[in-house]
Amino acid sequence: MFDNLTDRFEEIFSRIRGKGRLSEAEVDAVLREIRAALIEADVNVGVVRSFIERVRENTIGEELFRSLSPAQHVIKVVNAELTNALGGENLKISYASRPPTVVLMAGLQGVGKTTAAAKLALWFRHQGRNPLLVAADLQRPAAVEQLRILGEQASVPVFSVPGDPVNTSSAGVEEARRIGRDVVIVDTAGRTSIDQELMDEVRKISQSITPNYTFLVIDAMIGQDAVNSARVFNDALALDGIILTKLDGDARGGAALSVRQVVGKPISFVSIGEKLADFDLFYPDRMANRILGMGDVLSLIEQAERTLDKEIAEKGAKKLKGGKFDLEDFLEQMQQVKKMGPLKGVLSMLPGVPKEIRNADIDERELVKVEAIISSMTKAERNNPDMIDGSRRSRIANGAGTSTAAVGTMLKQFKDMQKMMRSMGMGGPSPTKKSPNRSNNKKKKRR
Amino acid sequence: MITVTVVLAVAVVLIVSTIYLVSRKSRSKPSFPSKTSVVARRPIEAPNGAVISEAIEPISENLVLPGDIKRGIGRARLAFARLFGSILGGDKSSQQLWDEVEEALLVSDLGIDLTTSVLDGAKASMAVSDSTDGVGIAAAVKSQLRSLFVEQPRDLSYSQDSPTVWLVVGVNGVGKTTSIGKLSAMAAADDRKVILAAGDTFRAAAADQLQMWAERTAADIVRSVPGADPSSVVFDAIQKAAARGFDLVIADTAGRLHTKSNLMDELRKLRRTAERDPGHLTEVLLVLDATTGQNGLVQAREFAKAVGITGVVLTKLDGSAKGGIALAAEAELGVPIKLVGVGEKVRDLIAFSPDEFLDALLEMDVQNELSDED
Numbered sequence: 084m085f086d087n088l089t090d091r092f093e094e095i096f097s098r099i100r101g102k103g104r105l106s107e108a109e110v111d112a113v114l115r116e117i118r119a120a121l122i123e124a125d126v127n128v129g130v131v132r133s134f135i136e137r138v139r140e141n142t143i144g145e146e147l148f149r150s151l152s153p154a155q156h157v158i159k160v161v162n163a164e165l166t167n168a169l170g171g172e173n174l175k176i177s178y179a180s181r182p183p184t185v186v187l188m189a190g191l192q193g194v195g196k197t198t199a200a201a202k203l204a205l206w207f208r209h210q211g212r213n214p215l216l217v218a219a220d221l222q223r224p225a226a227v228e229q230l231r232i233l234g235e236q237a238s239v240p241v242f243s244v245p246g247d248p249v250n251t252s253s254a255g256v257e258e259a260r261r262i263g264r265d266v267v268i269v270d271t272a273g274r275t276s277i278d279q280e281l282m283d284e285v286r287k288i289s290q291s292i293t294p295n296y297t298f299l300v301i302d303a304m305i306g307q308d309a310v311n312s313a314r315v316f317n318d319a320l321a322l323d324g325i326i327l328t329k330l331d332g333d334a335r336g337g338a339a340l341s342v343r344q345v346v347g348k349p350i351s352f353v354s355i356g357e358k359l360a361d362f363d364l365f366y367p368d369r370m371a372n373r374i375l376g377m378g379d380v381l382s383l384i385e386q387a388e389r390t391l392d393k394e395i396a397e398k399g400a401k402k403l404k405g406g407k408f409d410l411e412d413f414l415e416q417m418q419q420v421k422k423m424g425p426l427k428g429v430l431s432m433l434p435g436v437p438k439e440i441r442n443a444d445i446d447e448r449e450l451v452k453v454e455a456i457i458s459s460m461t462k463a464e465r466n467n468p469d470m471i472d473g474s475r476r477s478r479i480a481n482g483a484g485t486s487t488a489a490v491g492t493m494l495k496q497f498k499d500m501q502k503m504m505r506s507m508g509m510g511g512p513s514p515t516k517k518s519p520n521r522s523n524n525k526k527k528k529r530r
Numbered sequence: 531m532i533t534v535t536v537v538l539a540v541a542v543v544l545i546v547s548t549i550y551l552v553s554r555k556s557r558s559k560p561s562f563p564s565k566t567s568v569v570a571r572r573p574i575e576a577p578n579g580a581v582i583s584e585a586i587e588p589i590s591e592n593l594v595l596p597g598d599i600k601r602g603i604g605r606a607r608l609a610f611a612r613l614f615g616s617i618l619g620g621d622k623s624s625q626q627l628w629d630e631v632e633e634a635l636l637v638s639d640l641g642i643d644l645t646t647s648v649l650d651g652a653k654a655s656m657a658v659s660d661s662t663d664g665v666g667i668a669a670a671v672k673s674q675l676r677s678l679f680v681e682q683p684r685d686l687s688y689s690q691d692s693p694t695v696w697l698v699v700g701v702n703g704v705g706k707t708t709s710i711g712k713l714s715a716m717a718a719a720d721d722r723k724v725i726l727a728a729g730d731t732f733r734a735a736a737a738d739q740l741q742m743w744a745e746r747t748a749a750d751i752v753r754s755v756p757g758a759d760p761s762s763v764v765f766d767a768i769q770k771a772a773a774r775g776f777d778l779v780i781a782d783t784a785g786r787l788h789t790k791s792n793l794m795d796e797l798r799k800l801r802r803t804a805e806r807d808p809g810h811l812t813e814v815l816l817v818l819d820a821t822t823g824q825n826g827l828v829q830a831r832e833f834a835k836a837v838g839i840t841g842v843v844l845t846k847l848d849g850s851a852k853g854g855i856a857l858a859a860e861a862e863l864g865v866p867i868k869l870v871g872v873g874e875k876v877r878d879l880i881a882f883s884p885d886e887f888l889d890a891l892l893e894m895d896v897q898n899e900l901s902d903e904d
């Protein structure tokens with residue numbers, strides 16, 4: 084969702100990168116552009132203002148002029164602030180010790196609450212729970228029927244009684260208890276935050292069912308109003324998190340950033356398509372990584388330009404894309420990468436590297452061993468590892484000063500690696516450019 | 531020049547080799563957390579969940595009377611007036627005033643480009659007239675804003691020969707079906723015989739929702755089974771309208787993100803059907819939600835490109851959002867905002883008038899100015 088923002092930043096930074104000195108006017112110009120990019124991405128104007136102020140405070144000053152590469156300094160500060168704005172852990176549901184765990188869904192009209200309720204129910208089912216859906220939107224024509232149909236699709240029962248939404252909600256929770264469902268999700272009517280009467284109503288629902296989790300459903304396309312509405316709903320209901328919907332479009336999703344900043348509540352789930360399974364937990368740190376990583380990819384490029392042999396790197400990339408990456412290439416690339424410094428440092432500059440890997444203990448000596456094994460192979464063996472039989476294996480082990488078992492493990496894991504590379508979508512567009520969240524399934528007709 | 535792709539390719543090798551090292555350490559199969567937060571798309575299991583109870587809410591709303599339409603207007607005016615709010619109070623430098631005007635425009639979702647050009651235009655005109663107080667600034671900004679509107683009729687048009695066809699399009703959840711209900715009431719108040727075409731055959735219970743609106747507004751409805759071809763529903767509605775002497779067919783469509791090319795193609799096809807004899811397509815209305823941010827402009831562009839919109843219905847102006855993006859869309863595409871949705875009731879749809887909008891702004895400004903002088 085932040086792809087556009089990422090691209091804009093990349094463009095802005097590219098203009099100052101490589102500059103030895105930055106005048107205050109140049110910093111100002113960059114900040115103005117960052118401001119425009121953020122506003123265009125629907126980040127709230129107030130949030131942008133304080134964001135820019137913080138960046139300015141942290142950039143302008145002695146440090147900037149002392150720093151070797153002022154542009155890098157600016158980029159670093161911007162990224163740190165962004166990560167800060169987005170950061171945080173993903174939601175870990177703790178279930179009520181006395182079931183059912185009660186979940187309340189609220190939000191403006193037309194944001195996708197009903198669909199999100201059904202998706203959440205399916206998600207709970209996949210966690211091994213037995214949810215009940217409660218249709219307490221008695222306002223919109225056919226909303227109950229809509230939830231009933233969606234519930235059927237998700238194999239989750241739906242409860243509703245006509246009349247008053249407050250009664251319906253508490254009756255729904257009661258029903259869940261009675262029939263032994265361990266999660267109950269209450270869908271409520273959409274309401275504008277300035278409709279006093281309807282805000283009172285949802286407050287009453289909340290008081291009557293005392294939810295364990297209250298989620299505000301927000302449309303990813305929402306503009307400046309996001310923070311106002313979120314604030315009012317938070318005051319009324321004490322939100323636990325946000326469910327961001329319609330992320331499969333091309334909205335820039337700046338609301339996610341503002342709402343977290345202003346209301347202090349994280350995005351808990353994201354909805355990324357019309358199918359019920361298009362829904363999952365949101366990982367703020369991963370998203371922040373992606374934005375943060377962008378800035379560092381630039382420095383990685385700089386470093387790569389200095390140290391890498393362009394031809395070899397390009398050859399490797401081509402092979403990766405073509406799915407023909409063999410041990411020979413692996414050895415070559417490994418030697419290249421070694422030139423760029425410690426693996427850990429390089430990894431930290433990469434976008435989208437999962438925390439588990441970034442923080443893993445890496446023993447650089449292991450790399451040396453791998454190198455030795457591959458170096459002991461013949462060219463033919465490197466091109467076609469399948470030909471390596473028992474006798475070849477012991478020859479290689481001898482040459483590398485290791486055991487045949489170690490050679491076998493290495494070969495097997497290289498195979499896994501190849502598989503992984505394929506599943507990581509090498510051969511498609513570069514991973515930072517193409518949002519993995521966006522499925523553009525032209526072939527599959529949805530109806 | 532080493533490209534990003536190359537670096538990323540190297541990166542992949544790096545990541546992969548790291549996984550290799552990590553997995554060697556832990557002696558377990560490498561587990562690579564998915565790069566995205568997307569779970570594998572699982573097919574949805576066959577339904578077996580029992581519906582415990584089901585309720586259909588009663589329809590208590592009466593038919594609208596002509597003239598009721600006007601009643602929402604006060605509320606809309608209020609929403610418009612909030613655009614400038616209280617920016618003109620107090621003792622402020624002209625820079626502060628300009629900053630506040632800028633922020634007010636940005637907060638209304640007008641967008642940074644348009645805001646900048648409105649402010650630049652206003653400043654340029656101020657340099658000539660030379661007044662730098664709040665009133666002067668407000669007037670200059672107002673006249674800039676006024677020039678953004680197109681000079682075009684904003685009423686919905688009927689063709690000479692019946693049946694007239696209106697097609698209603700937009701992204702998910704913006705208020706298409708509700709607006710159609712309100713339009714149906716408007717047309718009925720105008721003594722037109724209306725058929726609603728349930729062209730949303732995709733979303734669960736969409737046709738039921740439209741049917742309730744048909745009942746509320748004493749219109750007929752043509753609907754089909756879930757998953758049916760929307761074009762054939764619209765086709766049937768037009769045939770029926772022609773055969774039975776109805777004046778107007780209003781076609782509902784499924785909400786769709788403008789990024790989904792197959793669905794936009796489907797809409798093109800729908801438009802061709804709606805144009806065909808004996809129907810006379812006079813309006814393709816894009817429904818824009820006032821809470822929408824900058825993406826609204828992209829929506830307007832894409833829907834205009836695909837099906838050629840003739841007007842915008844701006845919904846949910848009764849909320850706290852200001853809907854500036856519809857103005858940006860009108861300014862860029864020259865497609866007029868024709869109607870404004872100000873609530874969920876059948877009467878909550880009113881005609882849009884730029885002058886009223888600006889008058890509302892001006893009234894507010896003058897009032898502020900007066901109370902300052904007290």
Ligand SMILES: Nc1nc2c(ncn2[C@@H]2O[C@H](COP(=O)(O)OP(=O)(O)OP(=O)(O)O)[C@@H](O)[C@H]2O)c(=O)[nH]1
Binds near residue numbers: 193705784817846
């Ligand atoms: N407050 C307010 N709510 C509105 C307005 N117009 C529509 N709504 C509400 O917005 C929600 C969505 O409206 P729908 O008419 O179902 O929207 P739609 O575009 O047909 O939705 P899909 O068919 O699902 O894409 C409903 O809860 C409506 O009551 C409006 O002007 N003001």
Ligand SMILES: [Mg+2]
Binds near residue numbers: 707
């Ligand atoms: Mg609809």
